[in-house]
Amino acid sequence: MMGFIILSIFIGIIIVAFASITQKKIADSIILFMGVGLGSVILFFTFKAPDVALTEAVIGTGISSLIFLMALKHLGVKA
Amino acid sequence: MSLKRELLTSTLSGFALSAVLVLTILNILLQNIPDAITSAGDELLKLNATEGVANAVTTVVVYFRGFDTLGEIAVLFIASLGISLMLHSNTQCEIKAESNFMLKTASKILFPIIMLFGIYVMIYGHLSPGGGFQGGVIIASGVLLLLISDKNFEVPHAMIVALEAFAGVSYVLIGLIGLLVLDKFLGNFLPSDISNMGLLFSGGIIPIIYIIVGIKVGSEMSLIVQNLIKRGENV
Amino acid sequence: MFEYLNQPEVIKTIVTIGSMTLFFIGLFGLLTQKHLIKFFISITIMETSLFLLFIGLTFKKDFIAPILTNGQTTFSNMNDPIPHAMILTAIVIGMAVLALGVSFAIEYYKLTGKTNIDEMTELRH
Amino acid sequence: MSSVLFVALPLLFGFATPILSRVGKNGVVYSSTLMQMFLLYLSFSLLSSSSSHVEIISIAPPLGISFILNKASLFFVALFTFLITIFSLYYISHRKIDAYENETKFFILLNMLLASSIGLVLSSDIFNIYVFFEIAGISAYILSAYKKTPSALEAGLKYLLTGAVASVFLIFAIALIYINIGSLNLAVISQNFETLPQNIKVLISILLLIGFGFKVEIFPLNFWVTDVYQGSTSLVNALFSGIVVKAYLFVFFHLLYLFLPSGEFSVFLIYLGAMSMLVAEIAGLKQSNLKRLFAYSSLGQVALIFTAFAMGNSDAIQGALFIVFAHSVAKMIIFFALTSIEKEYKSFDIKVLKELNSPFLRAIMLIAMLSLLGIPVFAGFVGKFLVLKALVVDGMLTALVIIVFASLLESIYYFKLAGFMFSKGEKKEVLTVSFTQKFVFTLLALLLIIVGIAPFLISSFLHEASTIMLDSKSYIDMLVGV
Numbered sequence: 001m002m003g004f005i006i007l008s009i010f011i012g013i014i015i016v017a018f019a020s021i022t023q024k025k026i027a028d029s030i031i032l033f034m035g036v037g038l039g040s041v042i043l044f045f046t047f048k049a050p051d052v053a054l055t056e057a058v059i060g061t062g063i064s065s066l067i068f069l070m071a072l073k074h075l076g077v078k079a
Numbered sequence: 080m081s082l083k084r085e086l087l088t089s090t091l092s093g094f095a096l097s098a099v100l101v102l103t104i105l106n107i108l109l110q111n112i113p114d115a116i117t118s119a120g121d122e123l124l125k126l127n128a129t130e131g132v133a134n135a136v137t138t139v140v141v142y143f144r145g146f147d148t149l150g151e152i153a154v155l156f157i158a159s160l161g162i163s164l165m166l167h168s169n170t171q172c173e174i175k176a177e178s179n180f181m182l183k184t185a186s187k188i189l190f191p192i193i194m195l196f197g198i199y200v201m202i203y204g205h206l207s208p209g210g211g212f213q214g215g216v217i218i219a220s221g222v223l224l225l226l227i228s229d230k231n232f233e234v235p236h237a238m239i240v241a242l243e244a245f246a247g248v249s250y251v252l253i254g255l256i257g258l259l260v261l262d263k264f265l266g267n268f269l270p271s272d273i274s275n276m277g278l279l280f281s282g283g284i285i286p287i288i289y290i291i292v293g294i295k296v297g298s299e300m301s302l303i304v305q306n307l308i309k310r311g312e313n314v
Numbered sequence: 315m316f317e318y319l320n321q322p323e324v325i326k327t328i329v330t331i332g333s334m335t336l337f338f339i340g341l342f343g344l345l346t347q348k349h350l351i352k353f354f355i356s357i358t359i360m361e362t363s364l365f366l367l368f369i370g371l372t373f374k375k376d377f378i379a380p381i382l383t384n385g386q387t388t389f390s391n392m393n394d395p396i397p398h399a400m401i402l403t404a405i406v407i408g409m410a411v412l413a414l415g416v417s418f419a420i421e422y423y424k425l426t427g428k429t430n431i432d433e434m435t436e437l438r439h
Numbered sequence: 440m441s442s443v444l445f446v447a448l449p450l451l452f453g454f455a456t457p458i459l460s461r462v463g464k465n466g467v468v469y470s471s472t473l474m475q476m477f478l479l480y481l482s483f484s485l486l487s488s489s490s491s492h493v494e495i496i497s498i499a500p501p502l503g504i505s506f507i508l509n510k511a512s513l514f515f516v517a518l519f520t521f522l523i524t525i526f527s528l529y530y531i532s533h534r535k536i537d538a539y540e541n542e543t544k545f546f547i548l549l550n551m552l553l554a555s556s557i558g559l560v561l562s563s564d565i566f567n568i569y570v571f572f573e574i575a576g577i578s579a580y581i582l583s584a585y586k587k588t589p590s591a592l593e594a595g596l597k598y599l600l601t602g603a604v605a606s607v608f609l610i611f612a613i614a615l616i617y618i619n620i621g622s623l624n625l626a627v628i629s630q631n632f633e634t635l636p637q638n639i640k641v642l643i644s645i646l647l648l649i650g651f652g653f654k655v656e657i658f659p660l661n662f663w664v665t666d667v668y669q670g671s672t673s674l675v676n677a678l679f680s681g682i683v684v685k686a687y688l689f690v691f692f693h694l695l696y697l698f699l700p701s702g703e704f705s706v707f708l709i710y711l712g713a714m715s716m717l718v719a720e721i722a723g724l725k726q727s728n729l730k731r732l733f734a735y736s737s738l739g740q741v742a743l744i745f746t747a748f749a750m751g752n753s754d755a756i757q758g759a760l761f762i763v764f765a766h767s768v769a770k771m772i773i774f775f776a777l778t779s780i781e782k783e784y785k786s787f788d789i790k791v792l793k794e795l796n797s798p799f800l801r802a803i804m805l806i807a808m809l810s811l812l813g814i815p816v817f818a819g820f821v822g823k824f825l826v827l828k829a830l831v832v833d834g835m836l837t838a839l840v841i842i843v844f845a846s847l848l849e850s851i852y853y854f855k856l857a858g859f860m861f862s863k864g865e866k867k868e869v870l871t872v873s874f875t876q877k878f879v880f881t882l883l884a885l886l887l888i889i890v891g892i893a894p895f896l897i898s899s900f901l902h903e904a905s906t907i908m909l910d911s912k913s914y915i916d917m918l919v920g921v
Contacts (some may be wrong), residue, residue: 001316001320002325003318003320003324003325004316006329010329011414016338020359021171021342027352029355034357036359043366046370048393049373049398050377050379051134051137051208051209051402052369053208055373056365058213058217058220059212059406059409060405060409063220063413064409065380066220067409068306071307071351073418074420075423076423086358089346093345097338097345101335104337104642107642110636119502119623122502123394123396124380124394135400136380139396140399140403142497143503144400144503147567147570150570150573150574151403151406151447154407154573155410156364156412156453157410157574157577158413158414159579161417161581164541164581165417166417166420177367203329207383208379208381211648212402224336229688238384243454244458247454248455248458251447251454255451258443263495264447266497307413357607361610367614368614368618400566400613403566404610405661410574414599415599415600415603418557418592418595425588426589436589437594437666
């Protein structure tokens with residue numbers, strides 16, 4: 001069961017990451033980046049690393065996406 | 080060369096170069112996936128049994144590799160110093176968007192819950208997953224909610240800076256006391272017997288350091304968040 | 315099908331291939347994307363993929379997380395806590411560098427209105 | 440007095456600045472300089488008293504982190520502390536003319552740069568080296584973007600982006616090391632590094648080379664260096680070429696000697712270094728901007744030090760340590776002089792040197808340039824001579840030819856600059872040099888001359904340092920044997 005979860009989440013993350021990189025609009029790529037963060041949190045949890053999962057959730061996905069959104073705000077959404 | 084074709088070649092060459100690089104790394108990695116090796120972790124787990132802290136990761140982060148965490152606090156301190164240097168322009172930018180009613184009421188309800196959860200994660204860092212870093216950032220996200228919901232909320236600058244300075248100085252002083260008492264920087268000079276393994280006050284200086292780290296990270300992250308939101312002219 | 319996927323070797327190959335493709339996507343983003351925020355996103359994706367590789371290869375499937383909870387009294391058959399501690403620090407360092415880089419980019423945009431790496435020609439050769 | 444104070448005191452100073460700035464406007468500046476002088480005294484007391492010993496932090500190695508104090512690392516600690524103290528003294532003398540706004544932040548970054556360079560040099564744990572790698576990096580990014588002008592910000596951005604990519608490759612190497620060896624302690628890693636399968640060993644070495652290559656400014660990865668030097672102020676450039684590069688150089692070769700004592704890649708690295716010196720000197724020939732010119736000359740000298748270290752025998756390393764000393768002191772002189780020229784004459788063109796109207800500065804800069812060239816009376820000659828001798832003894836003739844040719848190219852543009860020092864043409868308005876500036880300049884120039892005339896004063900010490908640096912066996916016994 002665990003192997004199947006890992007495989008499916010990895011495939012999901014790879015698709016979302018590739019979409020995030022190749023997006024035209026920056027706002028979309030930031031939102032897709034949050035998806036990658038979410039997937040990696042679930043993966044860390046299945047790897048029996050709760051501390052790392054909590055850190056990735058709060059810092060790796062939470063605050064990093066906030067920082068990107070603030071950058072987007074200051075850099076002008078049209079960029 | 081037309082821009083379209085130039086863009087195409089640059090993406091293709093980027094694609095090819097990174098593909099070659101990663102394929103070589105991949106086949107090297109796939110050939111020798113190591114089976115279970117006796118890593119340093121096992122001895123650390125035995126050693127941790129004597130420290131009386133339930134969460135082994137916290138012992139490793141704060142005590143066994145405490146110097147990395149001190150370096151980590153230095154990294155965050157310099158980053159927040161650099162960000163305030165960069166974005167601290169005198170023209171305070173007005174958030175034009177008038178935050179709507181829903182955001183205001185929701186943040187009033189959510190703020191205490193987030194703060195409670197952040198403080199819980201910080202204080203119970205050595206018993207359950209979590210700790211100083213995660214607790215501090217959760218508190219900073221609570222402060223962020225306030226910053227967004229009402230425009231003229233301003234983080235009490237003097238109090239935060241004093242808190243941050245107090246936490247940083249006490250962290251280094253604990254390290255220096257360890258140096259004096261045990262002749263080992265960041266040594267665990269408080270008693271940490273195994274009897275009260277699961278209790279709140281177990282593990283000597285480990286929970287104290289992690290709460291200090293939480294205070295420092297919380298105050299620094301709220302300053303960073305405030306600088307990112309408020310300072311600088313809005314486009 | 316499920317049983318085959320659960321063997322440790324198969325999980326390790328899945329993890330290696332998966333995180334390496336993620337690393338490749340980050341590297342591809344580095345080489346081809348021009349916008350500054352895209353650059354930072356690619357670097358963060360590369361770092362996340364390395365952490366996944368690191369934990370994926372050092373975790374043992376049937377061991378539990380290195381925390382004493384609900385009645386577990388001895389630190390036996392637990393996962394190795396050192397990679398967890400290292401990745402904790404590396405994630406926070408990555409976020410600190412990211413926050414600093416974004417503040418540089420904001421300040422640079424306010425002064426020059428540029429976000430494209432190729433247009434950054436203040437320091438003409 | 441333990442060596443952890445080199446990291447703990449600057450951190451304590453940094454965290455306590457809100458209290459220190461209450462003391463008075465100059466409270467922070469003078470307290471930081473006093474602290475640096477104390478650290479200088481500490482480094483010399485450690486240098487004189489210590490036989491190699493281990494400084495345990497929190498728990499004993501091989502599980503915990505520890506500092507290793509031996510002649511090689513203590514040489515670098517003393518050099519960095521001395522250079523930072525001289526830098527603070529020069530800044531205080533320079534402060535009235537060109538003060539940096541909010542100086543407390545400037546001095547915190549200065550001390551953090553010192554603490555992390557010393558941490559890099561002393562640490563014996565590879566993840567701890569990564570943490571100090573980041574601290575030194577972040578302080579350098581902010582220092583280079585300090586003036587917040589568009590060019591300074593672009594320099595800071597480029598420095599940060601390349602630094603972030605370098606740290607990703609370093610993390611990849613550390614992950615592979617831990618996955619295959621199971622420990623982070625340098626001694627345990629170097630013991631088991633031989634038994635790794637060949638292709639994993641090659642992969643880890645290449646990742647380490649790329650990770651450190653950005654910071655060691657080796658040929659394919661040093662495209663960003665001249666932009667950063669041009670973007671940031673000359674005062675800060677003195678720090679970059681004097682301290683930051685040297686710390687990364689020492690750590691990279693410290694790891695190389697520990698992990699690959701048999702020197703498998705040394706021939707490749709020698710030619711990489713020689714080639715990057717050649718490219719740097721060729722590019723430096725046609726430069727008209729002073730900052731870029733001295734950036735290329737720094738690249739050339741760093742590549743020469745890289746080649747000498749890569750040779751892996753104690754004579755070459757002794758020569759490299761001489762060049763490290765001579766290059767840092769000479770570049771400090773040149774970039775300090777550039778700050779006052781930049782302030783007075785507002786231009787960076789080479790011709791401004793022709794109209795430099797201060798005989799004192801002319802003489803001092805002449806001494807620095809001649810030492811960089813390797814003219815016999817000065818310190819630069821001793822280093823270059825030893826390295827060339829080692830190259831001949833080793834029979835690396837092609838590398839020798841490349842380096843000699845590159846040094847010839849370098850002497851072309853340095854003689855052109857030295858010629859400007861003697862030009863009699865019309866002068867701009869007189870450049871006043873304050874007393875403390877004069878004191879700092881003469882102190883540095885005297886150092887170059889004394890070491891040049893009487894190298895035997897420190898050559899025995901440097902020879903011991905180079906043998907200790909190569910001797911990985913005693914390093915391992917010290918750490919794992921304890």
